[in-house]
Amino acid sequence: MEKIVSKLLMYGDMPEDTILMQLSKVCKELHSGSYSKEDLTSRVYKQIKRLLILGTSCAFDKNLWHNYLTYLLIMDENPFSLTCEKVGSKDGSVNHFAKSDFKAFKELFDYDFSEIEAALDVDCFSCITNYKAIDKPELMYNGNVSEKVRSLSEELEKTQNEEAFFDCITRFYKEIGVGAFGLNKAFRIHEIQGGRVEFNPINNMDTVVLDDLIGYELQKKKLIANTKAFVEGKKANNVLLFGDSGTGKSTSIKAIVNEFYKDGLRMIEIYKYQFRLLSQLISQIKNRNYKFIIYMDDLSFEEDESDYKFLKAVIEGGVETKPDNILIYATSNRRHLIKETWKDRRDVEQDGDIHRSDTMEEKLSLANRFGVTIGYYKPSRQEYYNIVTELANKENLNISSEELLKEADMWELNHGGISGRCARQFINHMIGEQ
Incomplete structure (x- = not known):
C-alpha cells in the first residue's frame, strides 16, 4: 500500500493523520520486517474504528473501504477536481497526472488485505469490505451524502482501468461537484487561522418544501421566480422577506434551497456578528460552480448599531462588484431593518412639498439594496x-x-x-x- 500511495500527485497531499496515510505507514513497517505485532495491531484497530465512525455517520454500506476511498476523491479540492467541476473533462496535460492518480486509486480499490490480516492475525479488513449497516433511516443525519458516496463507490468498483475510473470521477465532478459544496445543501461558517472562513455543513436541515407552507401563494411565486432566474444564470435580485413572526419567512428560504438544490443552489447562513467576514466569504466562493444564497435570518439593527453600513457596502456599492453566483436573502420582522426614532426627523428640511431627512434616508437605504421585498403578514x-x-x-x-x-x-x-x-x-x- 505504501508504494501505491507514494505514486499519488494530485491527490497526494493528504494530512498525515488521515486513515489512508496511517494504514500506509502500518504497511510500510510491516514490510520492513522490524515491527511489534501488538503495536501494529493496535494501530490498525484505531484506523478501523475511525472507518466505522465515518461509516456510521454517513450510513456507508457493503464495502466501507471503497466508500472511504470514494469519499476522499469527492472531498479533495485540488486544481484538477475544481476545474472539472467548472468545465468538465477537457484535454490538457493535467489529465496525465490525474489518470496516474486514478490508476493508483484503482489499485487501492483492489488492494488485497490478506497479507496484513495473516501477519497480525486479524480479520477486521474482511469485515469492513463486506459490511452490513444498520438499516435505520432516522439515524442518517445526511442521507444525501450517503446516497451519493455509495452510488459513486459502486460505479468505481465496476471500472476496469484508469480510463474508465477517470471518466466516472470527472462526470461526477461536473454533475454534482467536489468537496463539501458538492454533497451538502446548507452551511454555517466560522473563522479559522489567517482570517479565512471554514464552511461547516448543516447535516440535519429541515426537508420542508414550499407546498408545506399553506397559503402565501403570491409570496412564494415571487420567491420562486427570482430564485429560478438566479440558478439559470439570469439577472436576479437580493431578497428581503419581512413581516410578522411565525408567518413562514424562514421556512420559505429553507424550502427554496431544498427545491433548487439539484440545480446547484447552496445556502450559507451568516449571523450579524460575522458580517466582517463577508468579504472573505465571498472571495472563497465566487469562483465555484454553484449558486450561493447568503442567508441572514431575523435581520435587524438597533439605533446604536453601525454594522448595517458595512453590509450595505457589501450588498451593493463597494468597489468590487458582487459576483453573479451570489445573492443575499434575508428575513426580518422590520420592513426597514433599522430601528427608527422620532429624533431621526429633527433634521427634516421642508420646502413646499419636498421633505428630506439625511438620517432617515441613511437608515432606509439598506432595505432599498434588496431588489425584491416580500411581505408576510399574519393570516386572518x-x-x-x-x-x-x-x-x-x-x-x-x-x-x-x-x-x-x-x-x-x-x-x-x-x-x-x-x-x-x-x-x-x-x-x-x-x-x-x-
Missing part, C-alpha cells in the same frame, strides 16, 4: 382555519372539523395568537395526543 381567522385544516389532512388526523377548529381556537389563545407557526405547533400537539 379564516386563513388560520384553512392552514389548520390542510395540515390536519396531510397528517391524517382522525378528528371532526368542528372539534379541530374548536381546539385550534383554544390553542392560539394560549400560544401567541394566530400564525402559521401556531397552526403547525397545534397540529404537532394533536399528533402527539393521538
